[in-house]
Amino acid sequence: MRIDILTLFPSMFNPLIEESIIKRAIEKGFVSINLINIRDFSELNNNQVDDTPYGGGGGMVIMCDPVFKAIESVKTEKSKVILMTPTGKVYNQSIAYHLSKEEHLIILCGHYEGFDERIKTIIDMEISIGDYVLTGGELPASVVADSVIRLIPGVISEESLKSESFTDGLLDYPVYTKPREYRGMEVPEVLLSGDHKRIQEYRESERIRVTKEKRPDILN
Ligand code: ADE
Numbered sequence: 640m641r642i643d644i645l646t647l648f649p650s651m652f653n654p655l656i657e658e659s660i661i662k663r664a665i666e667k668g669f670v671s672i673n674l675i676n677i678r679d680f681s682e683l684n685n686n687q688v689d690d691t692p693y694g695g696g697g698g699m700v701i702m703c704d705p706v707f708k709a710i711e712s713v714k715t716e717k718s719k720v721i722l723m724t725p726t727g728k729v730y731n732q733s734i735a736y737h738l739s740k741e742e743h744l745i746i747l748c749g750h751y752e753g754f755d756e757r758i759k760t761i762i763d764m765e766i767s768i769g770d771y772v773l774t775g776g777e778l779p780a781s782v783v784a785d786s787v788i789r790l791i792p793g794v795i796s797e798e799s800l801k802s803e804s805f806t807d808g809l810l811d812y813p814v815y816t817k818p819r820e821y822r823g824m825e826v827p828e829v830l831l832s833g834d835h836k837r838i839q840e841y842r843e844s845e846r847i848r849v850t851k852e853k854r855p856d857i858l859n
Contacts, residue, residue, distance in 0.1 A: 660795060
């Protein structure tokens with residue numbers, strides 16, 4: 640998969656690409672991440688990319704021209720163009736899963752008051768990561784890229800993906816490691832039994848219990 644991220648602040652993605660699982664996924668060739676500075680596509684003095692809104696009001700609006708040109712510099716017929724915005728469809732694991740099947744994502748990050756509305760004509764999908772407003776789309780784009788890349792086959796083990804939260808509408812089961820007893824708290828006996836059938840039944844029932852307790856809204 641290839642991901643092009645269009646932003647005014649490319650260095651905000653350094654923490655995503657320079658550590659841990661995502662760094663390894665890039666090194667092993669599962670994904671390539673290309674950071675594009677929208678400012679490089681401005682043809683105005685001082686690489687201006689924004690201007691005041693027509694009709695008045697506060698803040699600055701990102702103009703069409705540098706955004707259209709930045710997108711057109713990487714877009715092919717296989718690209719899916721995503722705009723990060725608090726007014727988009729609220730993101731979840733199911734959307735992450737669908738996006739992980741795409742060959743090429745172009746993710747556009749807003750900043751300031753937003754984009755000129757006319758950029759919506761070259762966008763395929765608008766995504767919000769939740770009902771709150773951030774200073775820009777860079778953190779949301781990192782959230783989307785991270786959640787999608789870890790679902791690309793080979794990036795993390797099939798075993799880890801199988802039972803994780805949200806894959807089948809349930810949260811994950813609780814896990815324990817050594818020591819067996821810590822400050823009087825014991826590891827559940829069934830996990831020490833070596834009986835794989837019992838362990839599997841216990842974990843399934845824990846997933847239902849935990850989901851009922853913490854997220855009854857997703858339990859069907
Ligand atoms: N930009 C600012 N806030 C956002 C949010 N909640 N989701 C996506 N993009 C955003």
